Amino acid sequence: MAQSILYVNPVTGKDTGVGNLTAPLKSLTKALSLATSGTTIQLAAGTYNTATGEIFPIVIPAGVMVLGNEPNLGKGIVIEGSGQYVSPTLGSQNITLRLEMNAQLRGVTVTNRNATGTGVWIESTSVTLANNTFTACGREGVLVTGTGKPIIIDNRFFQNAARGLSLVRNAKGEVRRNVLEKTGYAIAIGDQAAPLVSDNKITGNSTGIVLSRQVRPVFRRNLIEKNTIAGLVVTEEARPDLGSRQDAAGNILRDNGQVDLQNSTTFKLVSAGNQLNPSSVQGQVDFIAAEVGAFAVGPAQFSDIAGHWAELFIQRLVNRGLVNGFPDGTFKPQANINRAQFAAMIFNTFDLPLIKRDVVVFKDVKSDFWAAKAIQKVAQMGFIYGFPDQTFRPAQNVTRVQAIAAIASGLGLTGGNLNLLSFYQDRAQIPSYATNGIAIATQKRLVVNYPQLNLLEPMRDMTRGEVAALIVQALVATGKETAIASPYIVTADPSLPTFTDIQGHWAENFIRVLTNQNFMRGFADGSFQPEEKLTRAQLASLLVTIFNPSAKLPPTQFTDVAADFWASAVIQQAYRGGFMSGFPDQTFRPNQNVLKVQMIVSLANALSLPQGNEQFLNRYQDRDAIPSYARSTVAAATQKSLVVNHPILGQLNPNMETTRALSAAMIYQALVSIGRLPAINSAYIVS
DSSP states (O other): OOOSEEEEOTTTOOTTSOSSSSSOBSOHHHHHHHOOTTOEEEEOSEEESGGGTOOSSEEEOTTOEEEOOTTTTTTTEEEEOOEEEEETTTEEEEEEEEEOTTOEEESOEEEOOSTTEEEEEEESOOOEEESOEEESOSSEEEEEETTOOOEEESOEEESOSSEEEEEOTTOOOEEESOEEESSSEEEEEOTTOOOEEESOEEESSSEEEEEOTTOOOEEESOEEEOOSSEEEEEOTTOOOBBOBTTBOOOOEEEOOSSEEEEEOSSSOEEEESOEEOGGGEESOEEEEOOSSSSOOOSSOSOTTOTTOTTHHHHHHHHHTTOOOOOTTSOOOTTSBOBHHHHHHHHHHHOOOOOSOOSOOOOTTSOTTSTTHHHHHHHHHHTSOOOOTTSOOOTTSBOBHHHHHHHHHHHTTOOOOOGGGGGGOTTGGGSOGGGHHHHHHHHHTTOOBOSSOTTOOOTTSBOBHHHHHHHHHHHHHHTTSSOOOOOTTBOOOOTTSOOOSSOTTOTTHHHHHHHHHTTSSOOOTTSOOOTTSBOBHHHHHHHHHHHHOOOOOSOOOOOTTOOTTSTTHHHHHHHHHTTSOOOOTTSOOOTTSBOBHHHHHHHHHHHTTOOOOOGGGGGGOTTGGGSOGGGHHHHHHHHHTTOOBOSSOTTOOOTTSBOBHHHHHHHHHHHHHHTTSSOOOOOTTBOO
16 A cells, blocks of 8 residues: 655655655656555655656656645756657647646646657646646647646746647636746647636736637636737637626736737627727727726735635625625635624625515624624515524524525525435435525525535535625526536536435435436336346447547447347447457347446546556455456556445455446546546445
8 A cells, every 4th residue: 555645855765765754765757656546745856857767758647646845836846858648639749747637746847858848748637736837848838638627826837938838629627826938828728628717927928828719718817918929819719708797807918019919810809807908909809898896907816715616706706896805815715604794795795675674683783783784684685584582693603504595585586396405415414494495596506515516514614715606606596697607506407307216325326416417317117227237238328428439440240239229329339439349259249237347447448547557456355356358457447436336345346247326336437537527425436
């Protein structure tokens, strides 16, 4: 078993060491070969290159953190080198580092001097790059491609030859609070990429940002100045979000060489709430006024919300003048909020008719109390009430269930469907008085759950960030705000099946989410039949529906799959995509039940997992039963947390026939690993 922290020192370390402080390893490559998800690799000062034993490209496995010195942005901790990587989306590349799902790189300097070299390659993964320096790369410091959704925050991109940061294909993610300078293009966004780019300082480059193809990026509070040619260049069919009447963008574009904003498209761009001189603009731009009061211009004014999951919600309320920070320049999004503070936020946000004309007197709220007026009015509007003993308890923290139910009540929302509560894993904790209010709030998309979408945590104290998200969703529901795209907004559909036979089943949560996403279906009698066995034809159909593989192999003819067989087309697509194979006698055996090991291999093929370290098989009591052809693949799937074992976590049962429930759980884990679904807490996931 790997240590939780491995220490590496390229000067004093030895790769025969144990990786602790007194006997550090010499190379990052060696440390990564020992690391498992959750491991932190602490790098000492020095240069990490081929001379010190590094093998490039270096791959940081899923869930592993490589940590240098974050306060000085990795000064003196240099990873330098280049190796060939064949990208599924962009072909052969020369790269220094590649990060797998949920990996982190913090506090290092990355350099790739190859003429076409990239420092960090991010492909279809959700990862974090924070407090690093990317410099002297032959092409770009960081490239994001595929369906990558990284968080790139507080880094410095300096003197890279062609580009500081590139985002292409269907990349999304967040690019926040970085400094990009003295490069060709500081940021290049192409294809169908749609990242959030906010609070960055982009200065002294040839061109600040270049957009091409059909990109849809969102720009907020960036400083783009003193670039020698242009600040922002928009070409082809690119349509950046530069603000709207309801949402001021707050970017500053100034003092760029030839032009601050060049729109070379045939579309008229909209600029709202930006500091931008029309005389330094080329092309069609519609300058409109934002319908909010004072709003933030330039990089974020709060030091502790950049990268926070609720940042966009908080900023929306700040722009409306509805919330404030603290004198030290923080917002404290994780701090709890008491009932008086919550009442004040409602009072500042909503001005609705009073449903109670009589003055409500709370014996613990004196007339000179700072929030007395707010408490009085929100009670009369029907948002929040006192307790049976005629107290309000203003200093008591407001819980999540109290806050959500209060908003639903005060807005007079109706029409909740109690079936929606089945979405929540902890629905039994919802007090009976609040079930209808929570159902209404769920249906109206008021509920925002972080980090786990189906975990309501109704009795937990509400945080300032959560209240900001709730109030923004209330404004959206009443047509007073435009919607914010967030993966944590609960969207539940009461018309979707609940099934008669999964209540309390160990795989219930996996099944509910997959069926709500239309990845799997139940039966006409209202059942899901979780213990029904899955056939190879049914597995092919699932894999094609969910992953839609492109053809890598030529077509073949299976002797037992007729052209008019219901699954003929999906079997052929699954085979040509490399997800499933036939048998040596040229049969596919479509009606044969799928073995668990076959399911694991198919999912590993779907995710293009590399061969794994067979040490991971030591987690299984019956590891000797794993067929030899599948051992390294099962190891890779284990490392990616794809394997689900019920009822005994350490018992793989590789040759058991797979049930619909087990297939739902492992398919769900595959989708989690590529960032398409949020993680579910389950005692049966091998991690």
